[in-house]
Amino acid sequence: MIDQALTAILQEAKKAKGNLISIILPVFNEAKNLPIVVDELCEHLVHFPKYKFEITFVDDRSVDESFEVLNNLSKRQLLNVRISVVRLAKNSGSHIAITAGLNIARGDFAIIMASDGQDPASVVTQLIEEWEKGCELILASRSDNLDHSALGNFLSAMAWRLMRWSTKIKMPEKGCDLLGMDKKVLRAFNKMDERNTTFIFRILSLGFKQKEIQYVKRARISGKSNWSFLKKIAIILDAVTGYSSRPLQLITKLGLFIFLILLLRWTYVVFTIYVLDRKPTELTIILNTIFTSLAVQILLLGVIGDYIWRILDEARKRPSYEISDVTGEIFSD
Template sequence: MPKLSVIVPCYYNELNIPITGPELIANEQNFPPEVSFEYVLVDDGSRDGTWKALLHLQAQYPERVTLVKLAGNVGSYNAIVAGMAAATGDCMAVITADLQDPPELLAQMYTYWQQGLKLVLANRADREEGFGQRLVANTFHWLMRRIALPGIPSGGFDMVFFDRQLRDQVVRMQERNGNVFYLLVWLGYPYVSIPYRRRRRQVGKSRWTLSKKVKLFVDSLLSFSFFPVRAISVLGMLLGGIATLYGVFLVVLRLGGAPEPQGWTTLMLVVLFVSAFQMIALGVIGEYVWRSLDAARRRPMYVVEEQRPAASPGA
C-alpha cells in the first residue's frame, strides 16, 4: 500500500489551517483507494495562533496529521527540509498552506510517480496576482533559467511531488542558504512538469516580503551558478582593455604633440566608477565566502522545539 506524505510549511497561517486541512482531506477522494496519507505540517516559528490551529487539526485527524514546531523562523525552504525529515511516506509532495496551489493536481502527479517518474513539478503558467508581482516573479525565474538551471519550467514552481529516494538525498545534504525545489531538479532525475494557474490568496496576509524575495534570488543564483564571479572577471578584463586603449591614445597624443585631455571631473568619474566596481566585486566574492563559512560551521538548518507524530491506526 503506497503512502503519500504531504508536507505543508506554515508561517502565520492561523486563518488558513482550518480551511486547508479539510480541503486536503477531501482531496483524498481523487486518489486510488489503496493510497494512505500523512500530512506533515511544519510551524516555521510563527508567533500567532498557527500552532494552536495545527493542534486542533491533529485532534480532528490524529491518524493522518504529524506536526513539527520549529524553535525559530528559519525560512520556508528549511522548514520544508524539516518536514521531509519527519515524513515517512513512499512518495512526498510539498504544497503551500494558503492553497494558492491547487491540491487537485496531486492526484495527477501521483499518477506520474506510479509510472516511474521520481520527480513531478507543477509550474505556474499564469497567476492571479498584480502586474508588479507577476513581473518580479517572471523576471526572477527567467534569470534562473538563463543563468543557473537551463531547462527548468518557466513561471517557477512551489508545488512538487517526489520519490522517497530524492527526499533521502536532500535531507542528507543539509544544504544551507539554497532553494530546495531547485535542488530537487539539480539532482538530475528525469521529471515532468504540469502547468497550472496559481490562485490569488483569499485568506490572511502574505509574509513573503521583498527582502525575502531578494534573499531567495541571491541564494538561488549563488547556489547553482558561478555566473557572478565570471561576470566580475569579464568586466575586469573589459575595464583593463579600455584602460590599455586609453593609455595608447595618450601616448599617441604625446608623440604627436597634441594637447592631452585634462579635468578634475573626468578623473573623479573614472576613480568613482572603478571604485564602485571593486566594491561590488568584493561584495559578490564575500557572499560566496560567507556561505562557505556558514557551511563550515555545520550549525543545524533548524531546531525542532516539538514534534507530534500521527497516532498509530487503531490506537
C-alpha cells in the same frame, strides 16, 4: 450505498502494499485556512486507497492559533490518512520549515504544497498520477496566480527568469511552489546540509529528470501573504549567490573589458606623443591612470571572488552526482 462504498474503500486500504506518501505543508499564521485545506486534501486522497498518507504540518512558530488548530486536526483518523504537526523552536522562514518536513518525511513519494489554500488539492492528484508513470520529480508550474495583479505576475516572472539565467538551473519560467519528488530525490536532498539556500534550488540542482505540469494558483482563502518584498529579494540573492558564479564571471569580464579599452586609450596617448608629436593634456593622463587602476581592481576582484567561490563550493560538499537508475548484471563473488 455510501456505507458500502466506504466499506469497499476501507477494505482496499487494508490490502495496500504499504506505499507511503508524505505531504509537507509549512505553516505561518494560517489558522483560518487550515481546516479548509485539510478537508479539501482529504477529499482527494480518499480516492487513492492503495496508498497511506502522512500529512505533516510544520508550524514556523505562528503567533496566531495555527498550532492549536493543527493539534485538533491531528486527532482525526481518516481511513488511509494520518496528520502530524511539527513546531519549530523559532521562526525560521518557510524554506527552513519545508526542509524540516522533508528531513523527517518517510514516504516513497513526497509532496510540498502551501497551507494557505492557494494550491488546489486536485493538483496533488496529478502529481501522484505522474509519479505512478515513473516520473522522479514533478513540478507544478503556475500558469497564473490569481492572488497577484498583472504587474505582480510580471515581476515574479522576471525574477524567476533572472534566477534561471544566473544559476543555469532548469526550472519553470513562472516559478514553482508545489511539487512532488520520488524517494530517490528525497534521499539525495536530505544529504545536503546547507543553511543559506532555498529548498527549490537545492532540489533542482540535483539534476533528476523533471516533469512539468501547469495549474492556476488560486487567491488566498483568508489573510494576506507573509512574503514581503524584502523576503522575495532575499530569496533571489540566496539563489544567485548560492548556485551561480555568473555574477563573479561578469565582474571579471567587466574588468577585462574596461582594461582593454584603456589599453587602447594608452596606445593612442603614446601614438600622439611619439608619432604626432603632441602632448596630451594632464586631465587625459589623470583620467586614464584612474580608470586603469579601477579596471585592474575590478579584474582582481573578479579573480579573487572566483577563488572564494571554488573554496565555498568545496566546503559545501555537494554531491558531484546522483544515481538515478542502475540496469544490467554484475558478477557475484
